[in-house]
Amino acid sequence: xxxxxxxxxxxxxxxxxxxxxxxxxxxxxxxxxxxxxxxxxxxxxxxxxxxxxxxxxxxxxxxxxxxxxxxxxxxxxxxxxxxxxxxxxxxxxxxxxxxxxxxxxxxxxxxxxxxxxxxxx
Amino acid sequence: xxxxxxxxxxxxxxxxxxxxxxxxxxxxxxxxxxxxxxxxxxxxxxxxxxxxxxxxxxxxxxxxxxxxxxxxxxxxxxxxxxxxxxxxxxxxxxxxxxxxxxxxxxxxxxxxxxxxxxxxxxxxxxxxxxxxxxxxxxxxxxxxxxxxxxxxxxxxxxxxxxxxxxxxxxxxxxxxxxxxxxxxxxxxxxxxxxxxxxxxxxxxxxxxxxxxxxxxxxxxxxxxxxxxxxxxxxxxxxxxxxxxxxxxxxxxxxxxxx
Numbered sequence: 001x002x003x004x005x006x007x008x009x010x011x012x013x014x015x016x017x018x019x020x021x022x023x024x025x026x027x028x029x030x031x032x033x034x035x036x037x038x039x040x041x042x043x044x045x046x047x048x049x050x051x052x053x054x055x056x057x058x059x060x061x062x063x064x065x066x067x068x069x070x071x072x073x074x075x076x077x078x079x080x081x082x083x084x085x086x087x088x089x090x091x092x093x094x095x096x097x098x099x100x101x102x103x104x105x106x107x108x109x110x111x112x113x114x115x116x117x118x119x120x121x
Numbered sequence: 122x123x124x125x126x127x128x129x130x131x132x133x134x135x136x137x138x139x140x141x142x143x144x145x146x147x148x149x150x151x152x153x154x155x156x157x158x159x160x161x162x163x164x165x166x167x168x169x170x171x172x173x174x175x176x177x178x179x180x181x182x183x184x185x186x187x188x189x190x191x192x193x194x195x196x197x198x199x200x201x202x203x204x205x206x207x208x209x210x211x212x213x214x215x216x217x218x219x220x221x222x223x224x225x226x227x228x229x230x231x232x233x234x235x236x237x238x239x240x241x242x243x244x245x246x247x248x249x250x251x252x253x254x255x256x257x258x259x260x261x262x263x264x265x266x267x268x269x270x271x272x273x274x275x276x277x278x279x280x281x282x283x284x285x286x287x288x289x290x291x292x293x294x295x296x297x298x299x300x301x302x303x304x305x306x307x308x309x310x311x312x313x314x315x316x317x318x319x320x321x322x323x324x325x326x327x328x329x330x331x332x333x334x335x336x337x338x339x340x341x342x343x344x345x346x347x348x349x350x351x352x353x354x355x356x357x358x359x360x361x362x363x364x365x366x367x368x369x370x371x372x373x374x375x376x377x378x379x
Contacts, residue, residue, distance in 0.1 A: 017150045021197045075139070076146050082193040110336045120195065 011087030024077030028070055035066040041113045048097075048105050056097055058104075064090060078120050086115035140192060149195050154200065158207035162214065171228050171277055177210050228277050235273035236355040238286065248275050259283060305353035314344045314362070324351060335359070 030036035039059035040063045047055045067090060071083060089112035156183070163174075170178070173235050181203060188199035204218065217224035232248045235254055245252065255273065258281035264270060272284040294301050308320045310331060331349070338359050342348060348360045 010160075013153055015159065017154060017200070020146065020150065021195070021200055024195070075143055077195060080140075080143075081194070081196045098192070 012024070021077055024074045027073045028116070028119055032069075034062065035069045037063065037066050037070060037116050038113065040066055041109050041116075045106055045109055048102055048109075051100075051102070053097065053100055060094060060097055064094075074120060082115050082119045086112050086119070089115060126303070130306075143192060144190060148189045150196060150200070151188045151203075154188075154203060155185045158203070162207060162211050172227070172279070173213075174210075177206065181206050181210070195254055231282075233272065233277045234281075235267070235270050238268070238271055240267075250275060255281065260284055291343070302354060304356075307350040307352040307356075307358065309348065309350050311343055311346050311349035313347060316343050326351070 028037075030039065036039055040059060044056060044059045044063065047059060048053070067086065071087075089108050093108035093112065095107055173252065183198060184203045184206065188196055188203060191199065213227060217227055232244050234245050234248065234250065240252065240255075245255070255275075255360070256267070257272065259265075259267070259270065262281070262283055264283055264285070268290040269285050270283055271286040274282045276282055306308060308323055308324060309317055310324075310326075311317065316328065316331070318328070321327065332344075334357055335341075335343070335349075340359070340361065345361055345363070347362050350358045
């Protein structure tokens with residue numbers, strides 16, 4: 001029994017650590033209804049191309065909330081660089097839609113998408 | 122959406138990030154990973170470390186440090202670096218244990234620098250030691266005169282072993298034909314007021330015998346004693362909690378806070 005514990009405790013600890021470190025790739029995926037970041041980016045790009053600015057504003061809010069949720073659960077396994085870059089891209093995206101600037105808005109969304117892809121990779 | 126709420130949303134995202142918490146979690150990961158790995162790799166004492174073991178330790182420690190605080194990259198790649206170094210270190214240990222030839226190449230071997238009282242200049246040069254280093258290492262061992270030394274060997278951990286000439290070796294009981302009995306190692310019978318029955322049994326004694334011994338020293342209960350040890354020869358050491366020493370010698374030579 002004692003011998004088992006001597007092996008089991010470190011083994012379980014290491015497995016737990018691996019789970020924490022590698023969980024990011026799973027946790028960044030949409031787990032609920034309102035945290036689908038790639039989905040929201042896709043619909044946003046479509047709405048911007050159609051110049052549906054009311055819809056865009058609403059979706060941008062949703063995207064922000066979704067990112068807030070995702071960031072909360074991936075922060076222990078993700079790199080701070082990608083998190084910050086994605087947050088900055090979203091901030092700039094907000095500036096672009098404030099001025100109804102199609103090109104910039106799509107550029108920032110594409111960048112945000114790329115950061116999301118690189119996150120935890 | 123007006124401008125104000127817009128800025129607030131961004132702030133909300135920033136607020137959930139807690140760098141201190143992340144560092145805390147990563148510290149726990151690094152600390153216990155390091156503890157587990159080092160327990161697996163090494164039983165060697167610091168004094169027995171070869172130069173490579175020393176570098177290995179520093180590198181693994183430094184990887185663990187960046188795993189803790191380098192938040193710009195994920196914990197995972199740092200951890201992979203940590204475990205790779207640990208596994209390689211472990212493999213090297215296995216190889217040198219099983220394969221004498223490899224151990225000679227990887228860990229070096231002892232070099233004789235003084236043979237029959239003569240300094241081996243070539244060996245010294247090869248080992249990259251100055252003669253002043255050797256004299257210093259000799260002095261560390263209480264040898265101030267090279268005349269006393271028959272053999273001196275630089276071990277693979279960099280320490281010097283000295284064999285003195287026969288005329289400088291201390292007289293032993295054997296030389297004088299004095300009969301001796303090996304004292305053996307004392308065993309704890311009572312530790313911090315608690316009886317260790319296992320050890321008592323090992324020495325073929327029982328509690329009644331111990332109580333008799335204690336009574337002879339004016340002790341009525343085991344809880345009164347801090348430590349009792351017994352060596353195989355039967356010599357018993359007893360220390361009570363109550364030491365009855367009124368004037369305690371203070372070796373401090375300067376007035377400090379205590």
